[in-house]
Amino acid sequence: MNDNDTTAIVLAAGEGNRLHPLTKNRPKPMLPAAAKPILEHVFDQLIDAGITEIVVVVGYKRERIQSHFGPSYRDVPLTYVTQDKQLGTGHAVLAAEAAVDGTCLVVNGDQIAASRIIRDTLEAHDTAATVALLQRSSVDGYGGVLVDEDRVTTIVEDPPDDREYLLNAGIYVLEPVAFDAIRAAEPRAGERLLVDGLSKLIEWGDVVRGAISEGFWVDATYPWDLLDVSFELFDTGLIDRQSTRNVHETATVHESAVIREPVIVDRDCVIEPGAVVGPNVCLGENTTVGSNAVVERSVVDTDTRIGANATVTECVTGTGVRIGQGSTIPGGPGDVRVADRVFENETLGALLADRVHDHGGVTYVPGTLVGPRTEIQAGTTVRGTLEAGTEVRS
Amino acid sequence: MCGIIGYTGTRRDEALSEVLLNGLSSLEYRGYDSAGVAIANATVSVYKSEGELSELEETLPATTLEGTAGIGHTRWSTHGPPSDTNAHPHTSCNGRVAVVHNGIVENDQELRDALEADGHEFESETDTEVIPHLIETALEQGDEPEAAFRRAISQLEGSYAVSAVVSGHDAVLATRNQSPLVLGVGDDGYFLASDVPAFLEYTDDVVYLEDGQFVSITPSGVEISDEQGDLVDMPVETVDWDIEDAGKSGYDHYMLKEINEQPHALRECLRGRPRELEGSIEIDELEGLERPAHVHFVACGTSYHAALYGARLFREQGIRTNTFLASEYDVDSIPVDETTLVVGVTQSGETADTLRALRAANRIGAETLSVTNVVGCSAARETDYVMYIRAGPEIGVAATKTFASQQVALAMLSRALTGASSSGFIEALRALPDQVQSILDTSHAAAVADEYVDADAYFFIGRGYNAPVALEGALKMKEITYKHAEGFPAGELKHGPLALVTDRTPVFAMLPGDSTAEKMLGNVREVESRGAPIVAVTDVPAQLGSHADHVLEIPDTHELFAPILSNIQLQLVSYWVANRLERSIDKPRNLAKSVTVE
Numbered sequence: 001m002n003d004n005d006t007t008a009i010v011l012a013a014g015e016g017n018r019l020h021p022l023t024k025n026r027p028k029p030m031l032p033a034a035a036k037p038i039l040e041h042v043f044d045q046l047i048d049a050g051i052t053e054i055v056v057v058v059g060y061k062r063e064r065i066q067s068h069f070g071p072s073y074r075d076v077p078l079t080y081v082t083q084d085k086q087l088g089t090g091h092a093v094l095a096a097e098a099a100v101d102g103t104c105l106v107v108n109g110d111q112i113a114a115s116r117i118i119r120d121t122l123e124a125h126d127t128a129a130t131v132a133l134l135q136r137s138s139v140d141g142y143g144g145v146l147v148d149e150d151r152v153t154t155i156v157e158d159p160p161d162d163r164e165y166l167l168n169a170g171i172y173v174l175e176p177v178a179f180d181a182i183r184a185a186e187p188r189a190g191e192r193l194l195v196d197g198l199s200k201l202i203e204w205g206d207v208v209r210g211a212i213s214e215g216f217w218v219d220a221t222y223p224w225d226l227l228d229v230s231f232e233l234f235d236t237g238l239i240d241r242q243s244t245r246n247v248h249e250t251a252t253v254h255e256s257a258v259i260r261e262p263v264i265v266d267r268d269c270v271i272e273p274g275a276v277v278g279p280n281v282c283l284g285e286n287t288t289v290g291s292n293a294v295v296e297r298s299v300v301d302t303d304t305r306i307g308a309n310a311t312v313t314e315c316v317t318g319t320g321v322r323i324g325q326g327s328t329i330p331g332g333p334g335d336v337r338v339a340d341r342v343f344e345n346e347t348l349g350a351l352l353a354d355r356v357h358d359h360g361g362v363t364y365v366p367g368t369l370v371g372p373r374t375e376i377q378a379g380t381t382v383r384g385t386l387e388a389g390t391e392v393r394s
Numbered sequence: 395m396c397g398i399i400g401y402t403g404t405r406r407d408e409a410l411s412e413v414l415l416n417g418l419s420s421l422e423y424r425g426y427d428s429a430g431v432a433i434a435n436a437t438v439s440v441y442k443s444e445g446e447l448s449e450l451e452e453t454l455p456a457t458t459l460e461g462t463a464g465i466g467h468t469r470w471s472t473h474g475p476p477s478d479t480n481a482h483p484h485t486s487c488n489g490r491v492a493v494v495h496n497g498i499v500e501n502d503q504e505l506r507d508a509l510e511a512d513g514h515e516f517e518s519e520t521d522t523e524v525i526p527h528l529i530e531t532a533l534e535q536g537d538e539p540e541a542a543f544r545r546a547i548s549q550l551e552g553s554y555a556v557s558a559v560v561s562g563h564d565a566v567l568a569t570r571n572q573s574p575l576v577l578g579v580g581d582d583g584y585f586l587a588s589d590v591p592a593f594l595e596y597t598d599d600v601v602y603l604e605d606g607q608f609v610s611i612t613p614s615g616v617e618i619s620d621e622q623g624d625l626v627d628m629p630v631e632t633v634d635w636d637i638e639d640a641g642k643s644g645y646d647h648y649m650l651k652e653i654n655e656q657p658h659a660l661r662e663c664l665r666g667r668p669r670e671l672e673g674s675i676e677i678d679e680l681e682g683l684e685r686p687a688h689v690h691f692v693a694c695g696t697s698y699h700a701a702l703y704g705a706r707l708f709r710e711q712g713i714r715t716n717t718f719l720a721s722e723y724d725v726d727s728i729p730v731d732e733t734t735l736v737v738g739v740t741q742s743g744e745t746a747d748t749l750r751a752l753r754a755a756n757r758i759g760a761e762t763l764s765v766t767n768v769v770g771c772s773a774a775r776e777t778d779y780v781m782y783i784r785a786g787p788e789i790g791v792a793a794t795k796t797f798a799s800q801q802v803a804l805a806m807l808s809r810a811l812t813g814a815s816s817s818g819f820i821e822a823l824r825a826l827p828d829q830v831q832s833i834l835d836t837s838h839a840a841a842v843a844d845e846y847v848d849a850d851a852y853f854f855i856g857r858g859y860n861a862p863v864a865l866e867g868a869l870k871m872k873e874i875t876y877k878h879a880e881g882f883p884a885g886e887l888k889h890g891p892l893a894l895v896t897d898r899t900p901v902f903a904m905l906p907g908d909s910t911a912e913k914m915l916g917n918v919r920e921v922e923s924r925g926a927p928i929v930a931v932t933d934v935p936a937q938l939g940s941h942a943d944h945v946l947e948i949p950d951t952h953e954l955f956a957p958i959l960s961n962i963q964l965q966l967v968s969y970w971v972a973n974r975l976e977r978s979i980d981k982p983r984n985l986a987k988s989v990t991v992e
Contacts, residue, residue, distance in 0.1 A: 025835040058644065063834070067654040071641030080644030250666045268661070268824075270670045286661065286824060288670065303828035305821075320828035355832060 006122065006173075008051045009096040012039055012109030013059030013083040018221055018338060021353040021371045021388060022318055026064040029109035031226060032301050034233040035264040035282040038220070039065065041112045041233070043073050046105075048115035049122070052076060055099045056109070057092045059083040088191030090182040097179050106172040106194070112229070113169055114215035114236075124150070124211035125173040128181075128201050131155065132171035133212045141221065143168030143195055145210055152208040155195045166210065168195070169217055177206065222338060223369070224348040226316050230282050230299050234262040257289075272308070290325065297331070298349070307360060314349035314366075321352045324360030324378065334367025337385050353388070396470055396482070396496040396990075397421025398575075399592050400557040400566040402463040403583015403613050411459050414466035417585070417592035418447055421468050422981070427476035429468045432483040432492035433461035434559035440492055442467075442481035462613055463566050465557045467494035470986045475519075484523040486530035487514055490561045493529070495522040496588055497554035497573040498991050505549060525556060533560070540610055543567040544623070547608075553746065553991070557586055569608045573990055574744045574772060577601040577609055577616065579630055584611035588990075589744075590633055591787075601628045602770055631770065647979045649790035649874070653965050657831040659795040662784040663802050664827070667810075668820045675810045675820070683779050685811050686735035686761065689715040692723050692751040693739035694989070696793040696869060697800060701739045702862035703957060704804030711812040721992065723751035734760045739804070741788065741796045742988035743771025750992060752777055765803055767796050781807060790980045791987045792873045794965050797866060801958045802826065822952035826959075829949040833962045842929055842944050843970030846900045852877065853895065853921075854964070855884035856904030856957070857914055863957040867902060867964035874972040874979050884917040897925035902964065903942070906956035907934035915941060929967075931960040 016028025023031070029039035046054060054073070058065050058080050065080075072078055083095040093106055105122065107113065113132070121132040131152060133145055144165030146154040159165045172178075172194065181204065182197030198208050216236050218229045246261065247253060251269040259265070260278030266285040271277055274292040283289070284301045290308035297314050304321040306312055312323060313331030323329070332347040350364040353372040363381040370376070371388030380392055399417035401410060414431045429450045430442025439459070443449045447468065467482035483492040499505070502521035505528065510516065514527045525546055532542035539560040547556065553572035559565075568575060568586045578585030580597035586609065587593055590600055603609060606621045607628075619625050645651035668675050689708050691701035701717045708715035718728065720738070730736065736755035740748040743766040752773060755762050764773035764780045767788065774780040785799035805823065809815040846852070852871050856864035861883040868881030882891055884903070895901065901921045905914050911934075918928055918941050930942035933956060939945040946967070948959040972979050 062644065063654050066644040066651070067658065069643070070655075071643040078643065082644070252669065252671050254671055268665060272671065286664075286827065288824070303825065320825070320832065354835075355828070 005052055006103055006105050007053040007055060007100045008046050008105040008107060009055045009057060009093060009100060010042060010107055010109045011057050011089060011092045012065055013057050013092055014086050015060040016110060019223055021369065022223060024372045024388065025061065025354050027060045030064050030068065032282065032284055032299055033112065034230045035266045035284050037068060038112060039109050042107065042109055045113060045115040045118060046107065047074050047076055049118035051105065055079045055081055055096045057081050057083050057096050059086050089194040090192030090197050093194055094179060094182055104174055106174060108170040111170055111219040113171055113217045116215040117169060117213040117217060118171060120213035121171050121173055121211045124209055127207035127209050128175045129178045129198055130173040130209040130211050131198065132169040133166040133210045134169050134214065134217055135212065136167040139165045139167045147210040150210055152202065152210045155198050157193065157195060166212065223316055223351045224336065224346045226299050227297065227314060227347065231280055234280060314347055317352045318354035318372065320355040322357045324358045324362060326360055327358050327362040329364045330366065332366045334365065336367040336369065397468045397588045398494045398496050398555060398557050400465045400568060400586035401583055402564060402566050402611050403580065405583060406462045407459050410461060410464050411454060414464050415451060416595065417587055418466050418468045420591040421588060422447060427470055428481035430481045430483050431464060431466040432559055433459055433464040434561055434563065435461040436562055438485065438489060438492045438559060438561045440483050440485055442478060444476050444478050444481060463559050463564050465492065465494045465559055465566060480518045480520050482522060484518060484520065484526050486526040488530060491526040491529045491558060493522060493526045493556060493558045495525060495554055495556045496990060498552045499524060499550050499554065500552035529558060539563050539565065540567060544608060555588060565610050565612045567610050570603055571605050575603050577603055583613065584616050586611065598633050599630050600633050601630055647790065649792055649794060649969055649979050652788055652790050652795045653969065654834055656795045656798050656962065657827040659785040659799050660802055660827045660830060662786065663799045664823065667806055668823050670820050670824065673815060673817055673820065674813065675806050675815050677781055677806065677810045680779055680781055680810065683811065686713060687733040689713055690730060690734055690736045691717040691739060692720040692736060692748055694720050694745055694747050696797050696866060697739040697741060699862045699866040700797055700800035700804060703801055703859065704808065706859055707805055707808035707954065711808055711814055720747040720751040724754045730755060730758050730760050732759045736760045736762050738764045738773055738777065739800055740764065740773050741767045741793055743768045743773035744988050744990050746990050746992045749773060749776065765800065791982055791985050792870055798958060798961065805954060818952060822955055826955060829951060829959055830962055832949055833959060837946065837963060837966050839946060839963055839966035840970040842946065843967050843974060847971050847974045849900050850898040851894065852879040853899060853901045854881035855887055855901060855917055857884045857910040859954055860904035860906065860957045860960065863961045864904060866961060870965060870968040873982050873985060874968055874977055875975055876977060884914055887917055888920060892920060895921050895924045895926045900927040900929055902929045902931060904960050905930045905932040905938045906953065907937060908953040911938065931963050
């Protein structure tokens with residue numbers, strides 16, 4: 001098909017519960033991957049694949065998306081559609097129906113897929129719907145698809161059996177009839193799923209094409225995945241397509257500080273004397289690394305200040321975090337508790353949500369999760385999960 | 395204050411009227427009580443109407459528009475009430491000439507009397523209408539259109555950007571004196587407008603015309619000449635504005651969009667200026683500007699409140715600093731000399747009152763500096779120095795992000811000129827974008843607005859650094875809710891305004907945990923005992939929250955920056971009150987964004 005004037009619908013309304021507490025103030029697509037929001041990478045790949053118009057379905061904390069991107073991105077106009085209640089991917093696509101005309105592409109705003117996968121899917125499309133498929137050893141936690149040649153026979157969320165499913169990459173090309181099918185499919189527990197709409201199309205006798213592709217595809221499910229996502233972006237060179245320099249020209253690095261590639265040091269960052277940054281570090285805009293601090297294998301978000309002599313390893317921070325002088329985040333592996341589940345031996349030094357403030361000399365046991373606006377008094381040792389807005393004393 | 399547009403080129407008939415209407419729609423922020431267009435061919439056809447642009451679009455015939463040269467106007471009343479007859483364009487007796495005008499003709503009465511004595515009949519009450527009659531008179535005396543236009547303009551006193559078309563003539567003629575006018579050079583024609591966005595969707599190549607220059611555009615070319623009629627060569631500049639920036643991007647109102655853009659606006663304002671490693675603040679464009687002996691700030695409206703704040707920071711550095719309302723500066727006998735730095739704070743850089751004050755300062759030989767948001771604006775071109783606040787385009791008439799950026803810019807300026815930046819100051823400055831974001835993430839201003847949407851009046855009080863924000867909070871509330879609101883330095887309350895305080899007048903108190911806290915609490919008790927509900931804006935809710943009915947929290951910051959943060963909460967309260975009252979938030983009645991008349 002001709003992809004010159006295809007509109008993309010980007011689903012970006014969901015909160016991302018499993019990434020709590022980082023999603024307290026923003027939706028998952030706005031979490032950082034290599035010093036810019038995941039959603040910005042998604043847009044980059046869409047535009048590189050030839051998309052000329054983007055409809056963004058927004059909901060949870062939508063102001064953060066709208067204010068970051070405004071009315072256009074890389075000269076491609078953005079139209080915002082609000083999904084007030086998040087009642088499933090099918091429901092989100094239907095919210096965008098009025099904003100598109102004819103064939104459209106649907107992608108998730110929190111999964112980065114290389115433009116090649118998008119292009120392959122657009123090129124394979126010649127029926128009512130096409131879905132991008134990847135060959136992976138496991139589809140655990142994702143959608144699975146069975147095909148007969150290039151024709152989809154079964155499409156399910158989280159396959160219940162061990163047949164050889166292909167991974168549903170969450171990239172779809174839809175004809176208008178697909179919207180009818182989504183509407184016709186029975187909601188489950190109040191949610192309309194896009195895949196149920198595709199099953200309905202198959203039931204109606206329409207052909208749903210499976211486009212098997214390969215290339216870069218990442219999704220952050222849990223907080224520690226944000227480290228891997230950034231590191232994979234380093235490895236594949238998908239970082240900051242417009243810039244060849246990894247230290248932004250408005251950042252200031254003291255001559256005695258050491259930068260170890262690969263790193264990204266974004267706009268207005270300040271790196272003080274004797275600090276060591278890298279390898280595998282992303283410093284978001286306007287962050288500060290104090291004298292003689294050491295930062296390794298970490299994703300540090302906007303406006304964070306790391307105090308003098310601090311050690312920060314395998315750490316994910318939100319925005320405006322203050323890690324005090326001499327605090328130590330020694331790195332993983334550690335056991336992390338998310339809701340009622342404990343994940344053992346994950347590579348996570350600590351996760352500090354937005355505006356956590358530690359007053360210095362704090363030691364973090366690997367796997368610690370700290371909720372937003374938590375104040376940690378000087379000299380404390382912290383472990384486990386600290387709830388939002390609490391004050392921790394030794 | 396009005397907006398004008400002119401076009402001639404290969405787009406003709408309906409395509410021509412589309413250019414004019416699109417242009418006017420981008421200029422609506424300059425005023426919008428009436429609008430009109432004129433299109434010239436063998437005759438001149440004029441369409442105009444009272445009300446917003448949509449009313450005009452309805453009156454335009456869909457198919458019978460013919461012509462290649464057109465002008466348009468969106469009006470904000472200065473002479474005569476808004477009405478169809480007072481709307482521009484204005485025409486001459488025989489209808490051969492149509493004129494649009496932004497500014498004021500000061501000798502209007504004198505010219506009108508003379509023209510009426512010669513038998514000219516006037517339809518409107520506007521000062522503008524003398525211009526087409528003067529042109530007609532010159533044409534009747536045998537002048538060519540360009541010469542007739544020149545002769546008419548030479549008789550005017552006052553400020554103006556004027557554009558005219560004449561029947562049977564495919565040129566659009568224009569000139570300016572103390573009112574903005576820019577020329578757009580497109581692939582398929584030429585544009586004249588009060589401001590660049592009017593033609594930005596067609597071209598980004600711009601000539602900034604100077605006072606006293608005349609321009610004639612035809613489908614085949616453009617001629618710019620000076621007052622004596624000699625041709626001049628003017629540089630064509632390319633502007634890098636993004637036309638899409640005019641979109642609301644998912645927000646119901648530009649104002650809410652712009653409130654939410656403040657973290658980004660402040661990042662841009664700060665970019666590269668605080669140098670934490672060196673412990674200094676550097677403003678590249680001010681190289682060569684030394685610490686002044688005296689400073690006079692001149693500004694109007696919201697910019698005046700930013701200037702009041704900035705002046706306190708200058709005084710704190712030991713610089714004798716005063717703030718003046720720009721409209722009073724030239725009227726008052728204010729001592730100013732070569733040792734004074736006169737700083738004009740103006741978002742648009744086209745505010746007539748502020749330009750006039752800066753011009754007066756230039757005449758006396760004072761150093762002048764403009765602090766503005768618009769690159770290439772009149773203020774920037776007419777002052778010795780310019781500092782840009784880099785807030786990006788602001789469309790909502792009520793200034794929000796530009797006020798925050800002005801405050802931050804002036805705070806930096808006070809330190810850049812004195813070399814006195816403590817590490818605490820720089821650190822706190824760099825923390826501001828995230829702190830503003832944290833207010834936006836957590837504010838419950840909408841709930842406070844719900845509580846007090848039916849109030850009789852709103853009062854705002856603050857002391858010291860927070861006094862200007864009390865004034866700004868009240869101005870914002872007035873502008874967009876149309877409700878009575880007043881702001882005072884808190885100590886003044888008991889000297890009169892307290893008589894207005896009742897249980898139906900909520901009082902918003904700026905209560906930062908600084909040296910003013912104790913005295914502020916005294917003032918809060920004064921209003922509390924009169925039964926007024928108290929809304930405290932504070933960074934120490936645990937300490938001070940018990941004195942208030944509602945608390946709007948701000949993050950802990952350097953005491954100089956509390957007003958920057960408090961103001962964000964006040965903007966949100968005003969927005970949500972206006973929203974509940976279903977006001978025309980982006981275009982409040984009787985107001986315009988950029989006031990280009992005195």
